[in-house]
Amino acid sequence: MRLPLPVLVLASIAVLFFALPLAGLVWRAPWSHAWEYLTDDATVTALRLSLICSLWATVLSVVFGVPLAWVLARVEFRGRSVVRALCTLSMVLPPVVGGVALFFALGRRGIVGQYLDQWFGIRLPFSTAGVVVAQTFVAMPFLVITVEAALRQLDLRFDDASRTLGASRWYTFRRVTLPAIRPALAAGAVLAWARALGEFGATITFAGNFPGTTQTLPLQVYLSLETNPEQAIVLALLLIAISFAVLVGLRDRWFGRGVSPGEVA
């Protein structure tokens, strides 16, 4: 297929638009000190915390997000569009506001948080669990939207066929629906993970910033911008490199041979 020239030009500009800021970071990075900055104790601690928290946030997003997406895609009920909007609200909410809202919900004086504290002694703010909650709050909608879109595109007749052949709803979901949406599920999970990894505003507001417990890599990058911009650049590149590796690696493995409805048929 021959590419129309305007498409090629516009697409090239789009690529440059994303590549240039990255090139800027690479250009300004203090390569001679990079290793020092990367092996700094604080960096290693923050990186480990970032990876652990973002993976937990991804797991929680899948566990709760897939059923939510299924309900939104398959169950007809009044107010479904309201529920859908509600569950994707955190995508457009400024993350800092999201953090404050989490206080009012799950904080020491929050609607639910006060009972978590009184009955179980659980205090989410200033804890690693709080970081996971903040990240899940902003990341899960990415998974829900992706999976719901895939479920909507799926031909319902496969499900019907499975059911009429005597399979239970759960068996149908597990053996028919889930394999068909696997690429979308993977894409959604990776998007959610990437969003969680880079999460800053809700985290610093709800969970605070303390090395080892709540100081994730993006928080460390932001704070070192004040004192040591060189280190901030190196840490930002580390964050980018990790996301890049995962996005490129997974795309080839999981999304390359996406199952289209046609293929299933």
Add this chain to the structure above:
Amino acid sequence: MLLRCIVVGGAALVLTMSVSSCGSDSPPPSAAGGVTGTIVVFAASSLTDSFTEIGAAFEATHPGTSVSFNFAGSGDLATQIIQGAPADVFASAAESSMTTLVDAGQNAGAPVVIARNTFEIIVEPGNPTAIVSVADLARPDLVVVLCAESVPCGAGAAAVLAKAGVAVTPKSYEEKAKGVVTKVTAGEADAGIVFVTDVRAAGTSATGVEIPTDVNVISRYPIVVTNEAPNPVAARAFTDFVAGLQGQAVLASYGFLAP
């Protein structure tokens, strides 16, 4: 010379030419001569309320001017100006950020200190945990949050604690004073150390506990016209206004100390 300058200034106005031909070092004493247009002021977050009020007062006394603000952390603002943001005036909450700007050669003239600020312990309204001194912050039953030492309020808090000889393990190092205020007013933290003006700005949602002078530290707020100011004449008029009687009265009403 002065008369000539005013006359030329008047003529220049008619010819819609810039009055800066009179020499930018000696702006005309009559504010009407050339002080017009938009002035872009980059000011530290802690100046948000006071500078907004001063800006309105400046516009009222200088018809034909309009003051627009960019409020953010002093370090961020210095970086933005060095990277070419079109600022006329830079007002910093830390001398270190001003030094960064001056070192980069982005100032026109020497910075002038326009205000000072001290520190206070911020607690929940009515002080339910009965905090009376800096030493109380070490109590194990308290959730204390401080600013990170890389930002002005954190450097100040660390200095206060060092002077008082008190070791505190905070639950969080916030990236700005507002973060500490939010955590205390939301009830997540019992106490923190922030600027007196931050406590004042929180109104009835927080209470301040004074820190005695002998363990307190003072932070200075310098202001300067930038080297590449698009509107240098009006910019200088604005910095003079902030340093003058009216500006100082407004700053005092927000809890700032005279320079």
